[in-house]
Amino acid sequence: MSEATRASVPSSAVTATQNGAVQNGAVQNGAVQSDTNGAPITPRGVVHRGGTPNATLPALVERFGGAIVRHDVTWGETCVIVQRDAVHAIIRWLHDEPSQRYDYLVDVTAVEFREATRPLEVVWHLRALAHRRFLRLKVELPKRLPLSVPSIVDIYSGADWLERECYDMFGIRFDGHPDLRRILMWDSYQEGFPLRKDFPLRGRFSRAEQLKQALAANPEARYSMEELHIAEAFDALPEDMKRRLTVEREAHGDVERGA
Amino acid sequence: MTERRTLEVALGTSGLNAHGQPIRAPLTVQSGQAVALDARALREPEIENDHMLINIGPQHPATHGVLRLVLELDGETVVRCIPHIGYLHCGFEKIGEYRQYNQIIPWTDREDYLNSPGNNVAFSLGAERLFGVECTPRATVLRVMLMELSRIMSHVVWLGTTSVDMGAFTPFLWLYQERENVYNLLEGWFGARLTVSATRVGGMAADLPSGWLDGLRAFLKGFPKTLDESVGMLETNGIWAGRTVGLGAISAEDAVNAGLSGPMLRASGVAYDVRKDFPYLDYETYDFDVAVGTTGDVYDRFLVRVEEMRQSVRILEQALRRLPDGPINVDDPRLILPPKHKATSEMESMIHHFKLVMEGPRPPAGECYVPVESPKGEKGYYFVSDGTAKPVRWRIRPPSFVNLSAIPKMVEGHLLSDVIAINASIDIVMGEIDR
Numbered sequence A: 001m002s003e004a005t006r007a008s009v010p011s012s013a014v015t016a017t018q019n020g021a022v023q024n025g026a027v028q029n030g031a032v033q034s035d036t037n038g039a040p041i042t043p044r045g046v047v048h049r050g051g052t053p054n055a056t057l058p059a060l061v062e063r064f065g066g067a068i069v070r071h072d073v074t075w076g077e078t079c080v081i082v083q084r085d086a087v088h089a090i091i092r093w094l095h096d097e098p099s100q101r102y103d104y105l106v107d108v109t110a111v112e113f114r115e116a117t118r119p120l121e122v123v124w125h126l127r128a129l130a131h132r133r134f135l136r137l138k139v140e141l142p143k144r145l146p147l148s149v150p151s152i153v154d155i156y157s158g159a160d161w162l163e164r165e166c167y168d169m170f171g172i173r174f175d176g177h178p179d180l181r182r183i184l185m186w187d188s189y190q191e192g193f194p195l196r197k198d199f200p201l202r203g204r205f206s207r208a209e210q211l212k213q214a215l216a217a218n219p220e221a222r223y224s225m226e227e228l229h230i231a232e233a234f235d236a237l238p239e240d241m242k243r244r245l246t247v248e249r250e251a252h253g254d255v256e257r258g259a
Numbered sequence B: 001m002t003e004r005r006t007l008e009v010a011l012g013t014s015g016l017n018a019h020g021q022p023i024r025a026p027l028t029v030q031s032g033q034a035v036a037l038d039a040r041a042l043r044e045p046e047i048e049n050d051h052m053l054i055n056i057g058p059q060h061p062a063t064h065g066v067l068r069l070v071l072e073l074d075g076e077t078v079v080r081c082i083p084h085i086g087y088l089h090c091g092f093e094k095i096g097e098y099r100q101y102n103q104i105i106p107w108t109d110r111e112d113y114l115n116s117p118g119n120n121v122a123f124s125l126g127a128e129r130l131f132g133v134e135c136t137p138r139a140t141v142l143r144v145m146l147m148e149l150s151r152i153m154s155h156v157v158w159l160g161t162t163s164v165d166m167g168a169f170t171p172f173l174w175l176y177q178e179r180e181n182v183y184n185l186l187e188g189w190f191g192a193r194l195t196v197s198a199t200r201v202g203g204m205a206a207d208l209p210s211g212w213l214d215g216l217r218a219f220l221k222g223f224p225k226t227l228d229e230s231v232g233m234l235e236t237n238g239i240w241a242g243r244t245v246g247l248g249a250i251s252a253e254d255a256v257n258a259g260l261s262g263p264m265l266r267a268s269g270v271a272y273d274v275r276k277d278f279p280y281l282d283y284e285t286y287d288f289d290v291a292v293g294t295t296g297d298v299y300d301r302f303l304v305r306v307e308e309m310r311q312s313v314r315i316l317e318q319a320l321r322r323l324p325d326g327p328i329n330v331d332d333p334r335l336i337l338p339p340k341h342k343a344t345s346e347m348e349s350m351i352h353h354f355k356l357v358m359e360g361p362r363p364p365a366g367e368c369y370v371p372v373e374s375p376k377g378e379k380g381y382y383f384v385s386d387g388t389a390k391p392v393r394w395r396i397r398p399p400s401f402v403n404l405s406a407i408p409k410m411v412e413g414h415l416l417s418d419v420i421a422i423n424a425s426i427d428i429v430m431g432e433i434d435r
Helices: A002-008 A056-063 A083-098 A159-170 A207-214 A230-238 A239-251 B091-098 B101-111 B113-131 B137-165 B171-190 B210-234 B236-246 B252-257 B298-322 B347-358 B399-405 B407-411 B415-424 B429-432
Strands: A028-030 A032-034 A068-074 A077-082 A104-111 A120-128 A132-140 A146-152 A173-175 B027-030 B031-035 B053-056 B066-074 B079-082 B366-374 B377-385 B393-397
Touching: A002 B210, A028 A104, A028 B377, A028 B407, A032 A077, A032 A239, A032 B298, A056 A068, A056 A083, A068 B366, A083 A132, A104 A159, A104 A173, A104 A230, A104 B366, A104 B377, A104 B393, A132 B366, A159 A173, A159 B399, A207 B101, A230 B053, B053 B091, B079 B407, B079 B415, B091 B101, B091 B393, B101 B113, B101 B429, B113 B137, B137 B171, B137 B210, B137 B298, B137 B415, B171 B210, B171 B298, B210 B298, B236 B298, B236 B415, B298 B415, B377 B399, B399 B429
Parallel strands: A077 A132, A146 A173
Antiparallel strands: A028 A032, A068 A077, A104 A120, A120 A132, B027 B031, B053 B066, B066 B079, B366 B377, B377 B393
């Protein structure tokens, strides 16, 4: 059949880079070193501080000068710390601008440092596939202010779960996310945000308390209200389940979703 | 009971009809016994609601781990899919903040457990960037071997389990024998089969035992044959093609926007491979091709993974030819323990050993993200160090996690039975997704 062979064609764009020549003392272009033909090579001798910044940086400073707090180059990777309110416009511009084309979102995560006074950092790892560039964007969130940043789900659909995980683990709200709820922990998880430094390694509740809660969980707790509205499944539940879902969830302060 | 409930059964037919199809006898249930009915008297039961709520998992053999999918069905067509993950969440990233760098390596074995040696290598590469060292030429080639062996292991498991999902059992048995052969090789090298902890920051856990390369040569001789046989069973198989072609297709633009990586991205026609675009371990000096698909359906993902296994064999053959002699560990006393005989006979070496084990190596303050091409896609470890022996933040960029997040878009509009095929084609490992 004709489909049998269609995927095994190697891409010409990629085979073009298959020269065996490794030039040491190579050109350093942002995060990727390349040989004299411009083909990427394994980076050698990456310096700790003060490497060549990403070629995007000057354009970014020119366009959003006031919103760029500072930048540094660590281990060959350019990190740009920007203001919270400008981050959505900056990422939108990096994604749309034809000369930049940061079309690939690698990761969204956050960092909390051990010093209690140091602000939390939300980190975006962006990649321009065509230019082979890698850029790290950061926003600093002081702990005395509400922890929230704009969501970029409208730019990258892949940000959906990554932002949910970041919210789940750090409690950082992503404004504009269409469905910001816990993802790795369960919806009714009460212990807080596990990757925060004030969260103890073994959790806030004792093992006995955790076991007690797990055993006391009602079967309907496995479904969100949004899911129970599929095919009017909620209406078919027995009265005691309905009561637990509505009255008791509200008593626990859980927000009813999807209703 | 005035309502009669009809059950259609395919078994117990009384013969073939004019089209050669088995005649299905509609049955009805009366006082617990199935009784044949006149077909003209049948009435379809009234279904009050058009849509149905179906739960798959978390304990379901076809979800490849503890994945739970809540589906809204219209008849047999999926209208909405709501995935639930987190059943294996054990807080690897949190635990990493309480461990020295070398102590984290056993945890990397356990996240994407089909790719343990590959995770070890990825972790060491990231940590070595953070420490500012580069591994020795011999360790570089040994690590390439590990990366490609684990790619073969992972893809072999994928192909075997996926073929079982679609009803083919034989390739599963053939391919698992080859996986067994790789595990035997790993056992001979590291003493462990699944959780090998193959690398250390700055080098390898152990050098090759004598005769190991002959074992690898024998594997490379036998494996392509098994692969060809297994693929031959599936590639032009009508059932296989019928259950995979045109399913779960995702366009190149959507795949990039959703952050997909690995075979999921390349099947859609995007030739992004970290080994080519952001090389590490001298991958640019190896001669291999990147397989890309055209339509991004389940069948293309199958073809891309099969081709990747063949390319891995090519890379392994080249690595065998170029493996240099020399040390496996960097010459850096900040990272590498002194030889055991010195630690037990010299005071200075014993102190050195003690301090390295108890206090751990300290990288300079800084951060780095080093991606590698894991069998699932772009896997990277993001380290943030404040200059102490334990990372402030150790973040795993999980390719399966991002790939799985696109599943609602891929399954909506397909049949319930196709959800299994599409889910299998993503090649998820819940250990990596939940961490």
